[in-house]
Amino acid sequence: MSAYVIVFLVLLAVWIAAGRYFATRPAIAKTLSRWGHILLPLVLIGLGVLILIEGGAFGL
Template structure:
């Protein structure tokens, strides 16, 4: 799903990968694959839980955008993109 989303992910992940070595990128990719599988399993289990599933299905679409925007801002901050935007070498 992440690879299929396209341009917005390129804009977010490019600064993050630009400051990493080849070894770090490989580690990030492996961790990403393992954690994606783990999170999919956990999410499936939680959404299908008798007590937890109903509220999550009812409110999840409202919370998701805030989580994704927060993640994007964190990645841009850690990559120093805000400093570049403001004309500084670091933020």
């Protein structure tokens, strides 16, 4: 169980570092500040639909 926690925390740190890296790039920060309120919901909805499809929620 502790291996799962360690892997989770390490990968969480990687995601945080990647987010900080990209958010501090001027071109990406400008794009995110302009389009982030549209992109984030689309990404989250797409991820949710993908999870539902892969999980077989629509299979009859």
